[in-house]
Amino acid sequence: MKYDVVVVGAGIQGAGVAQAAAAAGYSVLVLEQTAPAAGTSSKSSKLIHGGLRYLESAQFGLVRESLHERALLLKLAPELVKLEPLHIPIYENSSRNALTIRTGLSLYALLAGFDKHALFKQLPRHAWNELTGLQQENLKAVFRYHEAQTDDAALTRAVLHSAMQLGAELEMPARFMGAQRNAQCCRVDYESAGVQRTASCRVLINCAGPWALSVLERVKPNRTLPAIELVQGSHLLLPPLLNHYFYLEAPQDQRAVFVLPWQGQLMVGTTEKIHQGAPEQSVCSTEERDYLLATLQHYFPTLAIPHNQIETFAGLRVLPKSDKSAFSRPRDVLFDVDDERQPRVLSVMGGKLTTYRATAQMALARVKGSLPTKEHRADTARLPLIPVEQVVVAGGSNPLQKTGTC
Numbered sequence: 001m002k003y004d005v006v007v008v009g010a011g012i013q014g015a016g017v018a019q020a021a022a023a024a025g026y027s028v029l030v031l032e033q034t035a036p037a038a039g040t041s042s043k044s045s046k047l048i049h050g051g052l053r054y055l056e057s058a059q060f061g062l063v064r065e066s067l068h069e070r071a072l073l074l075k076l077a078p079e080l081v082k083l084e085p086l087h088i089p090i091y092e093n094s095s096r097n098a099l100t101i102r103t104g105l106s107l108y109a110l111l112a113g114f115d116k117h118a119l120f121k122q123l124p125r126h127a128w129n130e131l132t133g134l135q136q137e138n139l140k141a142v143f144r145y146h147e148a149q150t151d152d153a154a155l156t157r158a159v160l161h162s163a164m165q166l167g168a169e170l171e172m173p174a175r176f177m178g179a180q181r182n183a184q185c186c187r188v189d190y191e192s193a194g195v196q197r198t199a200s201c202r203v204l205i206n207c208a209g210p211w212a213l214s215v216l217e218r219v220k221p222n223r224t225l226p227a228i229e230l231v232q233g234s235h236l237l238l239p240p241l242l243n244h245y246f247y248l249e250a251p252q253d254q255r256a257v258f259v260l261p262w263q264g265q266l267m268v269g270t271t272e273k274i275h276q277g278a279p280e281q282s283v284c285s286t287e288e289r290d291y292l293l294a295t296l297q298h299y300f301p302t303l304a305i306p307h308n309q310i311e312t313f314a315g316l317r318v319l320p321k322s323d324k325s326a327f328s329r330p331r332d333v334l335f336d337v338d339d340e341r342q343p344r345v346l347s348v349m350g351g352k353l354t355t356y357r358a359t360a361q362m363a364l365a366r367v368k369g370s371l372p373t374k375e376h377r378a379d380t381a382r383l384p385l386i387p388v389e390q391v392v393v394a395g396g397s398n399p400l401q402k403t404g405t406c
């Protein structure tokens with residue numbers, strides 16, 4: 001069987017790449033070992049956001065692109081992406097004062113092109129009491145701005161469903177076992193329902209998230225692996241103790257911690273902890289749980305937290321290896337390609353849920369040297385995304401002609 005593109009992984013990046021490639025007219029096969037969004041894409045903070053805090057590390061391009069994608073997703077996926085008001089309380093001893101936050105939010109609005117979602121305000125003192133439970137002592141100011149919230153797994157399913165409607169095929173559960181690349185194509189070996197199968201393609205796109213290196217290790221001939229690191233971020237899920245959304249500064253280390261009502265629960269996150277070992281072993285540690293609970297209790301001192309009703313989940317970010325703290329490292333997506341002129345294997349690592357569509361466009365641009373020109377079937381910037389309960393595997397239904405020789 002021959003495809004233009006084989007994608008490994010049906011997280012948000014794999015789903016996005018499959019959608020973009022199918023929309024561009026290519027024949028696409030997606031291999032997913034477990035389920036759509038089984039990895040990081042169901043363990044994020046579930047925000048479709050510009051990333052206010054990235055302004056501090058001057059990642060203006062990333063913030064602008066994210067805000068643009070946020071505006072687009074609010075239009076394309078109104079059932080999946082909803083705007084919510086976030087509150088930033090400033091205390092006497094907060095590391096960022098009211099002027100800093102006002103400046104940051106103004107810049108954020110500027111990068112959003114001053115669209116209607118970018119408006120923010122400083123709440124008058126009499127309105128602070130409405131933020132039930134929030135510590136009022138030494139409170140100096142409260143800002144309200146907006147971010148969008150989603151169900152990350154549902155968004156991933158919707159994008160994958162859209163890709164399949166455009167003709168992409170999905171094999172699931174199907175585990176990538178290895179690949180052999182040469183000047184003409186790539187032979188891909190995978191295992192599906194205990195059966196060894198082979199597909200050939202012009203381009204292999206590795207969207208295996210935290211498993212990206214283990215996929216690359218099995219591509220022959222071997223190359224030097226990219227220098228990346230896995231950084232765990234954990235969240236707590238509590239009963240619905242609060243009704244408002246908050247963006248807080250952890251008292252221990254001034255990191256950003258979100259407190260977000262989500263699907264009838266209260267979500268608190270996240271942490272940053274270097275992860276060693278297999279991705280599937282990632283779990284929220286006791287220290288991370290305590291750190292998040294301490295932050296919540298610091299800002300909501302009277303909140304009665306039912307300690308026996310705390311659920312947790314942990315996801316893994318793929319970040320460039322560095323001596324810098326995870327918090328201050330760039331959050332741009334990382335691309336690794338085997339040959340710039342005649343690409344055969346491209347890895348798409350890290351990045352953001354928010355920018356999956358733009359990332360997919362960039363990924364396709366990186367491999368276009370090995371793909372023929374095809375008639376476009378759709379523009380992903382105009383394709384509505386519809387929620388689907390599950391993505392049904394319908395093998396062999398690709399209406400597109402499969403091309404390429406190995």
Ligand SMILES: Cc1cc2nc3c(=O)[nH]c(=O)nc-3n(C[C@H](O)[C@H](O)[C@H](O)COP(=O)(O)OP(=O)(O)OC[C@H]3O[C@@H](n4cnc5c(N)ncnc54)[C@H](O)[C@@H]3O)c2cc1C
Binds near residue numbers: 175234317350
């Ligand atoms: C804690 C945390 C919070 C975050 N919060 C946000 C946020 O609020 N907003 C935002 O925009 N971004 C956020 N992000 C970033 C975003 O979640 C990730 O960048 C994104 O989910 C990564 O998606 P992915 O497709 O690359 O990886 P994954 O979702 O991990 O997908 C990889 C897929 O590959 C499959 N796979 C692996 N190996 C194989 C194999 N051999 N064969 C077949 N399939 C395989 C896996 O099963 C998995 O489904 C957050 C990240 C973290 C860690």
